[in-house]
Amino acid sequence: MVWCLTRIVLLLFVFKVVVFPGPDVTSDVSGIYQGWYHTLRDGTFPLSDVAWQYPPAAALPILSPALLPFLDYASAFFVLACLADLCVLALLAVAGRRPGRSPRGAWVWAVGVPLLGPTVYARYDVMVTAVAVAALLAGLGRPRLLGALAAFGALLKVWPALLLVGTTKRKPWDAAAVTATSLLLLFVAMPGSFAFLTSQRDRGTEVESVGSLVFHVARHYGWEGEVKLNYGSVEFVGPYVGVVSTAALMLTVLAFGWLLLWRLRARRFAPHTLADVAFVAVLLFTVTSRVISPQYLVWLIGLAAVCLVFRDSRMSLPTVLLLAAAFLTVLEFPLWFGHVVASDALGITLLFARNGLLVAATAIAALRLWRDTVPSAPPAPEPGRAPRAEELIQPS
Template sequence: MTSRARRRPRIALWAAFVLVHALVAWLGWMLPGQPMGDVVLVYEPWSTSAVTGGAVVGITEPWVYPHLALVPMLLAKGIAVLLAPLSALFGALSGSGAYLVAWALLVTLVDALGFLLLTGGRRSVARRSAAWFWLAALVLLGPVAMYRIDAITVPLAVMAGVWLISRPAVAAALLAAAAWMKIWPGAVLLAALALLRRRMRMLVAAALVTAGVIGLVALLGGGPFLLSFLTEQTSRGLQIEAVAATPFLWLAAAGRARIDYSYDILTFQIGAPGAGLVSTLLTPVMVVVVLALCVLAVRRLRDGADPLRLLPPTALALVVALIVCNKVGSPQFQVWLIAPVILWILYDRRRAGTAVTLVLVLCLLTLAVYPITYDALLRAQVLPIVLLTARNALLVALGIVAVRAMLRTPRQRSRRPA
């Protein structure tokens, strides 16, 4: 094969990368339902307050996100300032538009770093397949795949997945840093610590990152709010997109439940008898499910299962548990599924097909609900409830597929390093 022929797949991938990110960014401006609302309604005010001497979320007041989530918001603010001189030429670069464009550019840049690591270096069918899956998932999920803080954590987790074997300490550090933005990458780290041999290196690296974050927060005076991202969640009700909210949505369609707006959390929640109890029970249920999955993974490892092939379904099962047992259930949670499935494609491509298909369908159903039919969902109309019910049912099915793959992971054939 000539060098030109070898370059063609990579050129096609990068051309698709540019087109996909441009399309998804543009859809944020065109689709209904304010799919970019979080960026301009909360991220920009938080970052503006921090750089102008006002309140600093997580430092001078409690915050719903882990502390490092503020870093990309501040970076986007800096990019928006750099774009300000161009506002005379491009109207979109004035006011909040500049911050939206800056956020899209930041996400695209971080995605490009992850994409470069995934597709560069060693050329393989698995890596190309993983890259195409990533792009397809972004298109099918739409603007929430870009205009949310979760978008920053996905490429970090992808890079960590590529480095888990060759650079386990770096991978663990990336996952720990990402978990201090949104908690879900901690599930991938937990799976790696349970199954891979060089766990002490990973544990030390993750501990150093965590110690650094805690030390910085304490130095800035945010010690009293160190765990506010956990305590602030206790006041949340059952969000309408949560899997456990599905029966209540059908009650709302029948006029026997309400959809209320929480001005404290800025989300739509279920108002009905029993919804509060369900919301309270979900967190301990999540803890039990996560622990059970970890025990299952360790037992399968001791039974001789190949750790590299056991790792991806374990990581995916843990991430699905964080979504299914969550009282929130925001649409952007679907991007959490991308990194574990990429890991599955890289390490066990032949068994990843069902998970790949389910995640892509989940992304499409989520887009159909939010933002396309979200207004109708808030009015408890049947069509979006049907779509959301199907999405939530497929989430549960994906978890079953992941657990089944854990149970059927082949035994290790050789003494290759895990």
């Protein structure tokens, strides 16, 4: 009932039966996506549009409204986004009824998604999240399906590749390699199939990212830069933007290094570990990114929901912080996005609060993952005394 009521409200917003305050978030569908749709139907990627920065399989959700030819493009897209949303709820609800599981995951999804407002149905990220949720829930009993779905998700929007970080088996990686190769062969004949590998090279610092806070504050002290629509998003342009963008990339490299260290040190793998690692990994790469668009939180809510399907997951507090960040996200975009762009007191306060919650959620989630999976070193024996047998046994 909660899902039905909240989704009816979201549909009323995207169909403009009720007008949501702020900029029109549906314009990307009726304008950008529909333009890409016509280009993709001609057998080529929209390379002339700098906003196209996606892997080749992203063509599938853009073309998907053709499945509903009796509706116009935007209406069909909204309906399909809602169906993807429903699929996620069904997956979480069914998984939550098994032994050792919990309905908390379904509740997180039902309550968390509408906190982001109509943006959820005006981007294709909810479809990608549905693939990621299905992959993680399949991970325990069907490792090959995990790998295949993770690879498919990665060719939709890259980040689902992180779902494989926590797996300890070879089968998911083999399935991912086969799936990715097969899908790439389907698109290789289309011009621009691999353009996404370099399309974000010249991206700047987007106004909602963690790094943007430097420039929001600097504007009040005479910084000479400005805000412009650049590469499909609103970014800062001006002195030192390149330095901050490079610093963000370095932090992403450090995040990858931490994940590698965790993978080498982790010894305790429980049923919930795969989902917990995926959640932490995507959190790390989100907060260190040069861009934090509102739809990024759809990914995080989906992963957090899978974590809480497992009763033993320790991601409850990070999930609460994430839901609070989602509510602040709809306030900063689209409701008061003008204040964010202007870097006024309200805009800066919203961004500090939202990004602070995301950073806190990331730090707490990473710490809990480490403590849950990495055994602590045994205490050193006292001088002159031989260690007892139990001191020599590492936790399994």
